[in-house]
Amino acid sequence: MLKKKLATLLAVTMVAASIVGCGGSNGNSAETNNATDTTDESESPAADDSESPAADDSESPAADDSESPADDSASSGGTIKVGIINNDPSESGYRTANDADLKATFSAENGYDASFAYSMKNDEQINAAQKFIQDGVDYLLISAADTSGWDTVLQDAKDNGIHVILFDRTIDASEDLYDASIVSDMAKEGQMAVDWLTEQGLDTYNIIHIQGVMGSAAQVGRTGALQDAVDANDNWNIVVQQTAEWNAEKAQQIVQSVIDSGEEFNVIYAENDDMAKGAVAALDAANISHGVGKDVIIMGFDTNKWALEELLAGNWNYDGQCNPFQSSYISNVIQELEAGNTLSEKTIIMDEKGFDAETITQEDVDTYGI
Amino acid sequence: MSKTNNETSFFKKLVGQQFFIPILVLLVLVVFNLIADPSFFKIAFGTNNAGNPVLSGSLITILDNGSELAILAIGMTLVTAASGGQDISVGAAVAIAGSTLLRVLCGSNSRPDELQAPIIVAFLVSVVVAMLFGAFNGVLVAYFKIQPMIATLILYTAGRSIAAWINNNELPIVPGETFTYFGGFIPGIPIPTPVFIAIACIIIIALVLKFTNLGLYTQAVGINESASKLNGLNPALIKVASFVILGVCVAVVGLIKVSRISTINYSVVAKDIEMDAILAVALGGNSLAGGKFNMAASIIGAYIIQFLTTTLYKYKVPADALPAYKAVVVIILVVISSPTVKDWFSNLTKKLKVKEVA
Structure with a gap:
């Protein structure tokens, strides 16, 4: 009896699950x-x-x-x-x-x-x-x-x-x-971020560089600018350069491993907001201060709304837009x-901004947050 | 003469132990780190940004980040033992469980100011959902006799879209501090909460295996399905049960994963974790063809994988090269446990014995 009931239940479950499955796969x-x-x-x-x-x-x-x-x-x-x-x-x-x-x-x-x-x-x-x-x-x-x-x-x-x-x-x-x-223009996004970082005028730059999925346009562009700056300046050092594949948890582990090994760093350059968030979680757990006027500069990309709010609160320093x-x-x-007109140019590059925590306003958050 | 014989048999016994491979791998890792940099084992006491006491250090990191894998290894071991195959959909299922959790916590608004439901309710809902998806896999495997890897391929492919669909493709953010306790620290307790959650899961499964027939029945079904049927067991039901238990594990992992960052990214959350979970089972010396299993060995296997990951991070091996290193471990394990190599080894020991006797 019980077994039969169970079997029925399971059959119903399965049908229900498969309906859900169809619903989900439709969108994708x-x-x-x-x-x-x-x-x-x-x-x-x-x-x-x-x-x-x-x-x-x-x-x-x-x-x-x-x-x-x-x-x-x-x-x-x-x-x-x-x-x-x-x-x-x-x-x-x-x-x-x-x-x-x-x-x-x-x-x-x-x-x-x-x-x-x-x-x-x-x-x-x-x-x-x-x-x-x-x-x-x-x-x-x-x-x-x-x-x-x-x-x-x-x-x-x-x-x-x-x-x-x-x-x-x-x-x-x-x-x-x-x-x-x-x-x-991902390279331009990276260049804007690096220019901003240069303006901060730190004595030494010890950078944790968290990359996106290797080979993606965003990764290549955003890495390129930073790499050039590190090669050109003696006081710019990369503490660690790792891909976290856009994944917050992986970024957290990478930063955690640097903290565990006791190496000094004062900049986290994460190639998207999610990874910056993961990195910050590791800093928070280790009581390392971050943000405007604090020990570690946090940089992210993509201007997610929640990320811009972090900027507004002064917990992060910079966020680059990818429009x-x-x-x-x-x-x-x-x-x-x-x-019937012809286009003046084939490749149209969109205007993009970089936001500084010291100058960002609530209006920016509402307008540019995604 | 008899002494050498004893020694060989002792050695043979040691190698024959299921714990031999995992412990050996663990020892290799520990010794490597001791030699390369003893500070790896340093544990520091400090405070986090909220002013609460926390322990930190590579070992804590391993225990912390290894929790999810250890919990999944429990379910994966049972599924492997009962069905003789693996569930490759756990990563996608974690995304579904996490998404459900967020959906209940945040309601229809992706940026609520306060929790829309108690965390325990949200968690229980996600457990039920994960169990249903587990049952779905289980029924395909047990009643429709589809190979586990093929059956779970369905959810592997569709799972992350289902997860996104549950939240209308939005990425909700959970407000408040309380929710972060599960993947972080409870104020006043210096050990990361995931460690406690993993310990709780391990204790529960240990008690279940000790006081119920689950372990025995699972092994019986895995070793010989028809024989177990003749002995009055219902193999299909036991297989489904193993998938449902894995579903519970998945929901717990979903809670930890989502709590770590208070949000979710459907396409990357728990990515490739199924491979690590299967690897943990294999590292534990369990046969991937089902049958007998050793739960403790699987769990140790899970922590070994995290040990390896953390070690590689410490030495700045690029994260995208990590799978390659894991692959090397898998290759070695698979080769060691293959019948050809086993025969070769037993022949070798026999030959040695003959030589000694002569």
């Missing part, structure tokens, strides 16, 4: 879901909850811009069909903000019929691109998971008269194959192309 796989779809509508407000203040504020000029082409095309009868291929929003806070921003701009109200495909795998992204081409989109927006392998599919797009706009990430393909590329709000730039490009 390379399946395409239409933004105008009601289910997506219900998703986006949820995502908007936390992101909208930031996204809306910085977007408002952009939203105005993007409305005009929408109106044009609406009057000429029909919406602009865009296929957006992005990395999974759960990848990071950056991606979540990026996705929310795109969804807000390429909405039905703004005259777009947008379809989204998410994957962190290149081959799945390419499949999604092929599907969008078959669906006959007008614009293909791509944030590629990997830089290579895109030539064929982009050629297909070109042959079908589809405009291709790359955002956030570049790819290794001939420039003829895409119309525009809207990117962050996730590309949609305004993209809609500008679309507007130009729809008007």
Whole structure:
């Protein structure tokens, strides 16, 4: 009796679990879901909850811009069909903000019929691109998971008269194959951070350098600037240079091991906010003071809202922006192309800021926090 | 003559002991650190930024960071013994458990000013969720006879997206100090809390194994499923039970992981921890094909892996090279425990004996 009951229970459990599984995998796989779809509508407000203040504020000029082409095309009868291929929003806070921003701009109200495909795998992204081409989109927006392998599919797009706009990430393909590329200059982000660090005028710089996933554009750019400064200055030393793979816990362990070994350090240069947070957790446990006017300078990247709040509280010193709000730039490009103009430049580098804990304001936190 | 014989058999016994490999590896690590830098073993007493007393030092770090792995090793040992396979979805399941915990704690708002539910309630909900996912894996393995690694591949692939979906892709941050106690320090107690949590789990599983038939039944199913069936056991149920117990371990690990940083990153939390957990079981000298197991050896195996990790960090081996070093350990272990090498060893000892007799 009992066994039978148990078996039934387990069967029910399993079915329930598999339903949950389907629900979850829907959002992630390379399946395409239409933004105008009601289910997506219900998703986006949820995502908007936390992101909208930031996204809306910085977007408002952009939203105005993007409305005009929408109106044009609406009057000429029909919406602009865009296929957006992005990395999974759960990848990071950056991606979540990026996705929310795109969804807000390429909405039905703004005259777009947008379809989204998410994957962190290149081959799945390419499949999604092929599907969008078959669906006959007008614009293909791509944030590629990997830089290579895109030539064929982009050629297909070109042959079908589809405009291709790359955002956030570049790819290794001939420039003829895409119309525009809207990117962050990671090296410049790193250089801004290093310039700021130089201005602090410390006698010696003993730096714990926590890197992102090796080989990623963000890691290469942000590491390069620091490495150059260390090579150029005798009083800049790297205590340890480790990759924590964007992982807070690994960063915590790395800093912990330096503390345990008793080596001196006065700067933590973490290539994203999560890792800076992990590093700070290790400092807190060892009673090492950090922040404005304290023993250790904390530097992070990506301007997560919570990170900027740490800056505002003086617990961290510097945070570099990696601008996730590309949609305004993209809609500008679309507007130009729809008007029949040619673009003055193919590669558009976004404006990015670096925030200093001593000058940051609540307004900055609200505007630029993601 | 008889004396040498005794010695050989003593040596053979020693090598034959299941604890031999883990203890040997541990000794190698300890001796290496002693020679290279004795300060590795220094434990300092200080205070943290909140002014509470804390102990620090590499050994404390090992005990602290090894906790999660030790807890997972408990569940992984049972799953390995019962099903003769491994659960590769534990990392993803930790993400799900942690995400559930945050969801309950923070409610629908990802940045609440205060906790929306008591921590214990949130933890119990995450335990239930983790057990359900464990049961899902278990049913696939036990009733549908899918190979454990394939069955758990489903959750391995989908788990992190499910975790993200639970929180609408947001990254909630838990407010307040209380929640950080589980992955940090309780004020006034200088030892990291994860150490206590791990000890509690170890004591519980030790008591369970001593006072119930779980260990016996698990081994019986693992050694010979049909024989255990003929003896009145229900192999499928026991297999599912092992996966459910692993689910409980996963939830506890989720609590520690999330508490360490008060938030979660779905794509990196507990990344690759399943491989370390399996390695811990293997390091403990347990057969990965199931059957007999030694829980204590697995747990020691888990701490050895953390010992190795901390040592490599200390000597500034790049973190992305760590898996390579672990791979070397795995290769050596697998080769040592392979039948070919075992036969070769026994032949060698036989030959030696013959020579001695002659």
